[in-house]
Amino acid sequence: MPAFPHFLSGFLLSGTALLLAACGRQERVEVLQTRAPFKNEPVPKLGLSTAQRYAANDAQSMLRWNTPAGWFFLPATEFRHLNFSFGPKREGEAYLTLLPVAGSGGMLENLNRWRKQMAQPPLEEADLASLPEKTIFGRKVPFLDLTGTFTGGSGPMMAASEPKPDYRMLGAIFEAPGFLFTIKMTGPTALVTREAANFDAFCQSLGVGGTPGGGI
Amino acid sequence: MSAETPTLSPPETPRHRAGLTDRILSIVGSYHIAVVVFLLMIVLTLVGTFSQKTIGLYESLRIYFVSWMVPREGWLFGFIPLPGMALVLAVMFVNLLAGGVLRIKKNWRTIGNVIAHLSMLGLIAAGAASLWYKQEGHMRIFEGESNNRVSAFQDWVLEVQEPAGAEKTVAVIRETAFRTDSPAETTTFHRKEWPFELKVSGYQRNATITTTGDPAVLTASDQVDGYTLRPLEPNAQHEANMAGLFLDVLDSTGKSIARTVLAQAIRQGEIVTRSDAPFSFKAGERNFTVALTRESWEVPFSIHLDDFIATYYPGTRKAKEYESNVTMTNAAGKDTKFRIWMNNPLRDSGFVAYQTSFDDQSPPGQEKYSVLTVVKNPSDQWPFYSLIMATIGLCITFLTKLSRFIRRTVATPTPAAA
Numbered sequence: 329m330p331a332f333p334h335f336l337s338g339f340l341l342s343g344t345a346l347l348l349a350a351c352g353r354q355e356r357v358e359v360l361q362t363r364a365p366f367k368n369e370p371v372p373k374l375g376l377s378t379a380q381r382y383a384a385n386d387a388q389s390m391l392r393w394n395t396p397a398g399w400f401f402l403p404a405t406e407f408r409h410l411n412f413s414f415g416p417k418r419e420g421e422a423y424l425t426l427l428p429v430a431g432s433g434g435m436l437e438n439l440n441r442w443r444k445q446m447a448q449p450p451l452e453e454a455d456l457a458s459l460p461e462k463t464i465f466g467r468k469v470p471f472l473d474l475t476g477t478f479t480g481g482s483g484p485m486m487a488a489s490e491p492k493p494d495y496r497m498l499g500a501i502f503e504a505p506g507f508l509f510t511i512k513m514t515g516p517t518a519l520v521t522r523e524a525a526n527f528d529a530f531c532q533s534l535g536v537g538g539t540p541g542g543g544i
Numbered sequence: 545m546s547a548e549t550p551t552l553s554p555p556e557t558p559r560h561r562a563g564l565t566d567r568i569l570s571i572v573g574s575y576h577i578a579v580v581v582f583l584l585m586i587v588l589t590l591v592g593t594f595s596q597k598t599i600g601l602y603e604s605l606r607i608y609f610v611s612w613m614v615p616r617e618g619w620l621f622g623f624i625p626l627p628g629m630a631l632v633l634a635v636m637f638v639n640l641l642a643g644g645v646l647r648i649k650k651n652w653r654t655i656g657n658v659i660a661h662l663s664m665l666g667l668i669a670a671g672a673a674s675l676w677y678k679q680e681g682h683m684r685i686f687e688g689e690s691n692n693r694v695s696a697f698q699d700w701v702l703e704v705q706e707p708a709g710a711e712k713t714v715a716v717i718r719e720t721a722f723r724t725d726s727p728a729e730t731t732t733f734h735r736k737e738w739p740f741e742l743k744v745s746g747y748q749r750n751a752t753i754t755t756t757g758d759p760a761v762l763t764a765s766d767q768v769d770g771y772t773l774r775p776l777e778p779n780a781q782h783e784a785n786m787a788g789l790f791l792d793v794l795d796s797t798g799k800s801i802a803r804t805v806l807a808q809a810i811r812q813g814e815i816v817t818r819s820d821a822p823f824s825f826k827a828g829e830r831n832f833t834v835a836l837t838r839e840s841w842e843v844p845f846s847i848h849l850d851d852f853i854a855t856y857y858p859g860t861r862k863a864k865e866y867e868s869n870v871t872m873t874n875a876a877g878k879d880t881k882f883r884i885w886m887n888n889p890l891r892d893s894g895f896v897a898y899q900t901s902f903d904d905q906s907p908p909g910q911e912k913y914s915v916l917t918v919v920k921n922p923s924d925q926w927p928f929y930s931l932i933m934a935t936i937g938l939c940i941t942f943l944t945k946l947s948r949f950i951r952r953t954v955a956t957p958t959p960a961a962a
Contacts, residue, residue: 357721359704362713366693366842371707372833374824378769378804381821384755384812400757401770403812413757524766 394533396526420515445480469502496520573643600780631888658936662710692846751788
């Protein structure tokens with residue numbers, strides 16, 4: 329029997345290694361590993377929405393909504409619990425804030441703050457009844473539609489901004505048990521006019537717990 | 545010239561067969577293979593050690609030291625494939641067994657060598673047993689509470705269960721099965737008890753859930769209900785990485801019937817939270833849940849933290865010593881009191897629980913907690929025994945050589961003085 333050249337042994341080893349390197353990862357795998365449920369392991373909750381699972385605040389965990397097509401769902405901030413932007417340069421803003429009634433300033437004070445942002449005179453309590461209404465969360469709430477120069481804060485930190493002429497603001501402020509809801513949209517008049525139907529659809533989609541549009 | 549006579553092959557004899565076996569052993573156990581193995585070990589050790597600086601210990605172990613083949617990202621200079629240390633050690637095991645134990649002449653002169661080689665085989669076997677069977681994780685116990693559950697430091701798993709189903713077990717898919725080199729790669733999982741398949745895509749080693757409008761993910765191509773993954777730079781400390789992925793539930797035709805994005809870390813602007821709430825879906829009339837979580841398991845005893853004590857260096861909050869006074873209840877219900885502190889672990893049922901961390905800075909009203917690292921390694925003591933064997937083997941070899949040297953010296957006549 330001819331002698332096997334020993335120096336080839338190392339090359340054989342390397343060759344085997346290279347062949348094994350060609351082996352790829354499995355793309356379809358049967359799951360065989362299991363474990364028994366742990367003692368006192370809680371039963372997983374069923375039916376949680378994505379928003380409820382990944383809520384950054386109480387509003388996101390409580391509410392259901394539909395994000396209109398073309399809107400950007402922005403990260404929440406301290407005072408914008410549902411936060412969106414829209415428009416070609418994201419210059420339009422829409423957000424929902426949920427505050428405990430105590431310390432929120434109340435409905436009229438907040439409405440007048442918004443009116444001031446659009447250089448509009450304040451309303452009296454008696455004027456609230458004359459405002460147009462929308463149905464949100466299954467209840468009739470006063471609705472604001474203002475046009476003018478916007479001087480309110482914008483951006484994630486609500487920083488005061490330069491006066492913005494030819495702006496439009498749509499919004500609703502109302503109290504529900506324990507909470508003051510504010511829903512607001514601002515942006516250039518043409519853009520807001522184009523997105524008004526989307527804002528309306530967003531307001532209609534708002535619900536609590538179950539499917540969108542539920543009442544509170 | 546004599547007439548040519550036909551030559552016949554000699555009949556195969558036991559001696560012939562032994563010669564063939566010996567030849568095979570001489571090839572498998574050759575010094576040439578040993579040299580290649582040692583060279584590869586040097587290369588892998590150097591590359592793996594240097595790589596720790598950039599990719600961290602866990603990734604270095606995964607790529608170079610526990611792999612059969614080094615994955616592409618770890619190839620030498622980017623284009624030279626390397627065998628993983630597991631393969632190199634397996635070859636070394638066979639080489640040592642063949643050359644250093646089976647083939648070596650066995651007599652009183654070589655017995656030391658044989659023992660030393662056996663000890664090296666023991667060390668390699670200990671490493672293999674540890675690689676395959678070692679369990680390591682941490683147990684967090686609040687003061688006044690008990691725990692018997694251990695969570696892995698690093699390994700993420702997908703846990704699939706049917707809360708109201710007949711099958712009470714939880715199916716576990718380990719990260720090694722769904723981990724991909726590129727988010728574009730997918731892996732599909734099936735199980736005979738499932739009326740669906742699960743397709744994992746977009747895997748990220750380190751990521752947070754965010755909203756699709758997050759300026760950091762403007763290019764996000766995938767989203768679920770306005771949420772997407774924001775990839776983050778993998779942390780060199782692997783335990784700090786939070787895996788993320790997209791998951792599709794496929795019906796029998798391969799059509800997606802439910803979809804979600806999974807990760808435990810959530811970041812919305814400055815708001816950072818964690819959630820292990822499971823994704824739930826219906827397959828026919830059956831409800832299933834999937835959670836992306838750290839792998840966890842139960843130990844056959846529970847530990848109750850009676851008291852946690854930490855002492856600090858004067859004027860600092862740097863811990864000088866800390867200890868956990870615990871009551872361990874074993875599977876038979878018997879209680880035993882232990883003090884776990886530095887280098888004094890609790891040992892039971894093959895598990896070892898070390899004191900590794902704590903938190904006693906909790907606000908008033910919240911309990912302090914102690915963190916124990918819990919390890920089960922069937923080969924825990926094998927290296928110790930192997931090294932004792934190596935010491936004995938090398939001592940025998942040394943004494944044998946010394947004895948031969950002395951005998952030769954004595955036997956050689958010294959030249960007479962002039």
